[in-house]
Structure formats: structure tokens, C-alpha cells
Amino acid sequence: MVKFLKEKTDLTRISSVLSLFTLVAFHWPFFRLVLGNIEGGFNGVLITGGLGVLMFALNFLVYYLVLFLGRFAGKCILAFTFIGNAISLYFINTYQVLITDKMMGNVFNTRYSEASGFFSWSAVWYLLFLGVVPCIYIFARRFDYGSWKRFFARTGIALAVSLAIALVNMQNWPWIDRNAPKLGSLVMPWSYTVNSVRYYNSVKKQNRKEIPLPDAKIVSDSKDVCVLIIGESARRENFSLYGYGKPTNPLLEKDSVTALIADAAATYTTAGVKAILDHKPSNKLYEILPNYLNRSGVDVVWRSNNWGEPPVHIDKYYKPKELKERNPEADDRYDGILLAGLREEILSGSKDKMLVVLHTSTSHGPTYYKKYPPEFEVFSPVCTTVEMSKADPKELM
Known part of the structure; x- marks a missing residue:
């Protein structure tokens, strides 16, 4: 194991492994949505397969760029994305949320007391196996970054594959465009990174100073x-x-x-x-x-x-x-x-x-049972889990 970690691995291989892991580990909800909204046949296979290859190629491109140009800082950035992916997937699977700009607004406006109520042992396992383990792998492996010539060759191939897939699926762009808001909210790590930027841009566009309303006139002396x-x-x-x-x-x-x-x-x-x-x-x-x-x-x-x-x-x-x-x-x-x-x-x-x-x-929510004193517990059964997907509907009601 120590020998394995000491050996340098080619950046092409590490980027491919991380891209494949991202595709397989974090995108079950994405492909479930795709398969639930397309018709069968060759065109359905073309859309599903094309999106899979496109996501793999684009992630490879970004991972290669970040690691080659960022070195240790690039490893830190990727580690952050895997932690973010794991947390996002937990909330998507457990609470059926979509990671939109509005959802990111909720994230940035929440408090620890609220956020901590959402976590369970399932969240720990998500974070550990899908977040921490990949981070350990990224920092433990030694990379052979290669030359600038190889850099331009690999990134060029990734771009070419992405463009080719986009052209092959040109006839399906209307379908992708119609479903883009939901599809985009399930693509890791772009859903929460892009929508975080969108949220902050919307906040900046708001008036920094309140627009005053016409003066009020109080017309009675009563209390x-x-x-x-x-x-x-x-x-x-x-x-x-x-x-x-x-x-x-x-x-x-x-x-x-x-x-x-x-x-x-x-x-x-x-x-x-x-x-x-x-x-x-x-x-x-x-x-x-x-x-x-x-x-x-x-x-x-x-x-x-x-x-x-x-x-x-x-x-x-x-x-x-x-x-x-x-x-x-x-x-x-x-x-x-x-x-x-x-x-x-x-x-x-x-x-x-x-x-x-x-x-x-x-x-x-989700800790509804903590919101009232015991004497107000009139109706039963009571929901005591924070994992809504596992809750009995009668308990929730």
C-alpha cells in the first residue's frame, strides 16, 4: 500500500479516475430524472449516453486543468468539491431537493442550530465514504504532472470529445433546454458552485438601500x-x-x-x-x-x-x-x-x-418533535427521524 502511494501516477489517469468516480457516485438522481423524462428507443439511449460521456469529458477537463495549474491548491479545490458533492447528494436523496440558486440562498442564510438538525448517521456515511475517502486519495497520491505539451494534448482531446457529443445530440437540444433547470440542479459540482454565484449576483443586483414608501398619516388617537x-x-x-x-x-x-x-x-x-x-x-x-x-x-x-x-x-x-x-x-x-x-x-x-x-x-423541519413541550404531544405516532425519505407519512402528517 505504501509503495502504491509513493509511486507517481500520471495526471491523465488520476483525472480519469476522479471523473469516473464523480459520474458514478454522485449522479444517480440526475440519470433517474433523465430516464424518467425520455422515451425509449435509440434517441433515448443517445441522450442518456451522450450526457454521461459529456459529463465525464467536462469533469476530466476541469480536474486536469485545476490539478495541473493549481498543484497543491488544485488538490484543495477538488477536495472541497468532493465534500460538497457528498453533502449535496445526501440532501437530494433524503429530502428530494433541487440545488438551485434559491436553495443556495437558504444555505447561506441558515444557522448552525438549523443545519445541524438535518444531519443523521446517513449523512455521516455519505460524508465519510463519498467525501473524505476521495480527499484522502487525492492528497495521498503523488502526481506526475507531465509537460505543457501533454497538458494541451489532453485538454484538447477532452474539448474535442465534448464538442463532438454536443454536435451528435444537436437534435436533442430542445429536450435538454426544456429540462435544463432540473438537470442543472443535479449536476455535481456545478449545481452548487454555479448557483452560489447566481445567488450572490442576484443579491448584488438588489437595491443596497431600501426604496422608501410614501409617508404614512395616522388618522386616529385611539390606542x-x-x-x-x-x-x-x-x-x-x-x-x-x-x-x-x-x-x-x-x-x-x-x-x-x-x-x-x-x-x-x-x-x-x-x-x-x-x-x-x-x-x-x-x-x-x-x-x-x-x-x-x-x-x-x-x-x-x-x-x-x-x-x-x-x-x-x-x-x-x-x-x-x-x-x-x-x-x-x-x-x-x-x-x-x-x-x-x-x-x-x-x-x-x-x-x-x-x-x-x-x-x-x-x-x-426536520426536527418537528423538538418544537413543542411534551404536554402538547396530542397526536401520534410522532416523527422522530430527520430523514424524511424514511419517515412514515402518517407520522409526518
Whole structure:
């Protein structure tokens, strides 16, 4: 084994091995999607085989370039991609996600407390065998980088093969173009690298300063308090307020609450919360509701057990840590911490108008069973796994 590691291996061979490993280990979801969306026959074989060869050739080209030009730094870059590939594949297989620019936005806006809840022993095995082992192989092998002449020959062949495959499949480009968004989100490592760049470009294009709305005019002297509770997206088909069979909303039904027929603007926090606080659907950074009312003389209080909201420019912005310091007796494990001392804060307000926003964690997955005290565990069976693909649908519901 030691002799094997001490022997230099040709860069062509190492790039081929890594490219083949990338193709086989990380692209089962990709080819499952391809096979599920094409018709049989020769054309189907041409698309599937062509995409496989194209991916192999392009990965070979990039791996060869990175290793030849980067040397040790190139090894570090490739090691990073294999770790990223392993983590991405775990989430794709376990949660059926697509690695899009919006998904990368979720990644960059998450916290350790949330991210750690997604990991399981399966994640460890993915990371170990598909991420760490290839990294050890990359750093342990000694490479024969060869000459510039060989470099241009190998990269030229890889480019020629890629172009040839593209030309052979020219008639199938319309099919590839139609399915490009989903296909691209499953190609490793390009899905998360390209979409990370796309996400940051979209952030840069946003207004760096909020666009102010027309000045507000308060027309009454009465003392008014509005409490806006923002929760996670949930299916109304499982709410008794909307006709579901089980009594999931007994207290709200007792108070004759009117349940509006509403749809979530998005299935991820950053876009969903922005839509609730914006005055109209827009990709621009307009003044959001709490900032607007605060500027207009309203007493605004924001209490959050979550994250991902647009920039909130107010003085009274509290996270569980601050609320716990002000109310030591409160339990900061659940959303109930958002109510700690709230009554006193409302009564002590000096202004006639007050907006209180409670940004809850509620049904933020996947550790659903940790989001409520034991006495609230009314329905069973309870889902205690973070691997949704292995969960019983009845438990999830």
C-alpha cells in the first residue's frame, strides 16, 4: 500500500479516475430524472449516453486543468468539491431537493442550530465514504504532472470529445433546454458552485438601500395594538380550521377565528417572509412593513425565534437570547419565549400605535418533535427521524 502511494501516477489517469468516480457516485438522481423524462428507443439511449460521456469529458477537463495549474491548491479545490458533492447528494436523496440558486440562498442564510438538525448517521456515511475517502486519495497520491505539451494534448482531446457529443445530440437540444433547470440542479459540482454565484449576483443586483414608501398619516388617537405572527409554511389541508377531520386548532375554533384561504408565496423562509412584509410582489428592496411603520412613528417590536427576514431597522428587535436575559424564568427552548414579558411591554408602550411581530419557528423541519413541550404531544405516532425519505407519512402528517 505504501509503495502504491509513493509511486507517481500520471495526471491523465488520476483525472480519469476522479471523473469516473464523480459520474458514478454522485449522479444517480440526475440519470433517474433523465430516464424518467425520455422515451425509449435509440434517441433515448443517445441522450442518456451522450450526457454521461459529456459529463465525464467536462469533469476530466476541469480536474486536469485545476490539478495541473493549481498543484497543491488544485488538490484543495477538488477536495472541497468532493465534500460538497457528498453533502449535496445526501440532501437530494433524503429530502428530494433541487440545488438551485434559491436553495443556495437558504444555505447561506441558515444557522448552525438549523443545519445541524438535518444531519443523521446517513449523512455521516455519505460524508465519510463519498467525501473524505476521495480527499484522502487525492492528497495521498503523488502526481506526475507531465509537460505543457501533454497538458494541451489532453485538454484538447477532452474539448474535442465534448464538442463532438454536443454536435451528435444537436437534435436533442430542445429536450435538454426544456429540462435544463432540473438537470442543472443535479449536476455535481456545478449545481452548487454555479448557483452560489447566481445567488450572490442576484443579491448584488438588489437595491443596497431600501426604496422608501410614501409617508404614512395616522388618522386616529385611539390606542391600537396589532400582533402579526409569522410561522412556517404549512398545509391548510391538515388544519381543522379548514375542515380537516382531527381537532388540530381547538382554541382558535373556540374563538370563532376566520380562516382566510391563502397560499404561501414561497416554500423557503427568506422569500416567504419578504412577501408577507412587502407592499407588493417585487424583487426590489422596498421599505418593509416594520421599517415603514417605525419611520412613521409607530412603536414596533420584533421578536424572532427564526431568521431569514429582510433587514429590519428598528430598536426593539429581540432574539431568544435577549428575551431570556430579560425574563430568566422563561423557557427558551420553544416559541413560547416570544411571549415572555410581552404583556408588560405592550402596556408600558408610550405611543398610541404599536405593531408586534412574532416570527416563530413552529413547524420548521426536520426536527418537528423538538418544537413543542411534551404536554402538547396530542397526536401520534410522532416523527422522530430527520430523514424524511424514511419517515412514515402518517407520522409526518
